[in-house]
Amino acid sequence: MTIDLSQCTDRELAALADAGTGAGAGSGRQDVYREFLARYKAPVFRLIRSNVGDADEAMDLTQESFVAAFAALGRYDGGRPFYSWIARIALNKCRDWGRRRAVRAFFTRALPLETAYDVAGDTPAVDVEAADRAELARVQRAIADLPARLREVIVLRAVEELSQAETAALLDVSEKTVETRLYRARARLRTMLGAAGEDSDSIG
Structure with a gap:
């Protein structure tokens, strides 16, 4: 009986990969891996590229991430x-890459202007059309x-527009820690971008 992998949940896919036996087990696991890639390669690549800023490096790190994930698939509990x-x-993988290479340009792709201003501290643009490119470049360098x-x-x-709870779960920290780091990140950005009235001592 042929299983339509596209209809399986993540938990079911992991179970199929873990339970594969017999002559066709290898090809069966490869089919499961391909299904996981089809579902998650694009968002994982986007996440990594947002951290490292280089498409080629991001593609390599995406591949490394999936290789590591498939090697450890037996530890995926399916509960999340x-x-x-x-x-x-x-x-x-991004942290390892950052330790190996002193790369500063992590954000080479343009962010939406409204996101850039939100990151910079919710400062509204007086003339969006005139300032967008310069402001994006400044924000990207600061980030x-x-x-x-x-x-x-x-x-x-x-x-990635994750919620505070989702961010906390991914980073394995409390929601309060996420809130604190986000506040400090924005405070640091305001200081770096020269926003008026921001005291660098508030960064902590």
């Missing part, structure tokens, strides 16, 4: 979305200079 599980693996723990929160909340 597969994306949450592999996103944590992907973030760890690239943030410590990893602050940058990750900005990426997950502002770029």
Whole structure:
């Protein structure tokens, strides 16, 4: 009997990969892996690229993330979305990459202007059409200079648009920690971008 993998839940796919036996087990697992790739390659790539800023590096890290995930698939309990599980693996790959290379330009793709202003501290644009390119470039450079723990929160909340609870689960911290890091990230950005009235001592 042929199983339509596209109709399986993440938990069911993981169980099929783990339970595969016999002569066709190898090809069966490969089919499961291909289904996971079809579902999650694009969002994982987007998450990684938002952290490293280079498409080629992001593609390599995406592949590494899936290889690591498939090797550890037996530890996926199915009690949470597969994306949450592999996103944590992907973030760890980004951290490893950051330690290996002193790369500053993490955000090469343009963010929507409204997102950039939100990240910069909810400062409304006086003339959006005239200021968008310059402001985006300034925000991107400032984000690239943030410590990893602050940058990750900005990426997950502002770029990936995850909720505070989802961000906390991915980073394995409390929601209060996410709130604090987001506040500090925005405070640091306001200071770096020269916003009036921001005291650098508030960054902590």
